[in-house]
Amino acid sequence: MKVINQLFFLSLLIGALAFTACSEDIEREPSPVPTEGVQAYVYAESTSLTFVPTDALSFTLNVARQNAQEAATVHLQAEGEGFTLPETVDFAAGENVKQVLITFDIPIGTTSTLKVSVPEEESYVYANSEITFTITLDYTWEDYGTGTYTSMLFGQSWPQPIMKAKEANAYKLPDCITVGYPITFTLSDDGQELVAWDIQATGYEDSSYGMVYFLPESMQRDGNVLIFAMQGLVVLDGGYGILYNGFSETLELP
Structure with missing residues (x-):
């Protein structure tokens, strides 16, 4: 009886495989290509x-x-x-x-x-x-010289090339925190106030939250030194959240 059952199961299996093979051989008709209208x-x-x-x-x-x-x-x-x-x-x-x-x-x-x-x-x-x-x-960027950038967040200071826009009192810091990630900002005509600083990627990625973005709360100027009270932001739930706060980033102009 067990042999008969095994043979019956084997015949079902062969039949199923044959059906699968046949179904794979069935040619599917391509989707109709529209022939009317401008397309x-x-x-x-x-x-x-x-x-x-x-x-x-x-x-x-x-x-x-x-x-x-x-x-x-x-x-x-x-x-x-x-x-x-x-x-x-x-x-x-x-x-x-x-x-x-x-x-x-x-x-x-x-x-x-x-x-x-x-x-x-x-x-x-x-x-x-x-x-x-x-x-x-974009602005027409011209060489403005080399200043010094000091990062409280990263605990480092380095010579920083600076570019200035020909058409406005705007500045660009190429490869500032990370190579390939410039930082740009605009000062008032007299250079004493921060007019514009869009949320900008630093190129540094936090191990838990990913890319860190800089957005200053305010700026103070002391001679040729610009002191930015900075926030370090990360993307949270489709928006930005503050990950780092209470630190300053400083740029000494040439």
């Missing part, structure tokens, strides 16, 4: 661009279409302040791709975003119907 999509070589005031303040977007049999018009929708681009792109019969010139006028020292999209009824389902650009208009 347009957008793409670019780079979506994060940095300019300086002497550059041509423009960049290009590629608008393409899958169905190029007839002449057609593709509409563009834009979200972003300070950018200029056409609302429509005209294609001749047989033409697949058009380059669209986008110009912009944003304040120096700022970063803005632009989202460009194709209406759903004109888009191609297997490609990107929207694209987001991040555009920075």
Whole structure:
């Protein structure tokens, strides 16, 4: 009886394997490719661009279409302040791709975003119907000399190269705490007050909380010495929390 049961189980197993093998041989029909409408999509070589005031303040977007049999018009929708681009792109019969010139006028020292999209009824389902650009208009940085940076948090002091913006009383400290992580800030016209210091990554990562960011509570100036009452922030629950507090970072200007 045990032998009969074993043979019955073996036959079931062989049948299951045969069914699996057959099912793998079944050819799946590909998803249907749309053939109606404009079927347009957008793409670019780079979506994060940095300019300086002497550059041509423009960049290009590629608008393409899958169905190029007839002449057609593709509409563009834009979200972003300070950018200029056409609302429509005209294609001749047989033409697949058009380059669209986008110009912009944003304040120096700022970063803005632009989202460009194709209406759903004109888009191609297997490609990107929207694209987001991040555009920075940076200052023209010039060498200001070498000062001294003293970090209370890290207990070190070192010679610090300093750059100054040609267009404003803004300063950049290249590779300050960590190589590849500059620190920038802006002083008032008389240089006595701190006007702007965005939350900036230091490049130092806490073993428990990750990247540490600097944001000063205040600044005092004593001659050529800038003393920043600093906070060390980390990302917590989608926002910033204070990890280090009550310390000063000092920069002695040349």
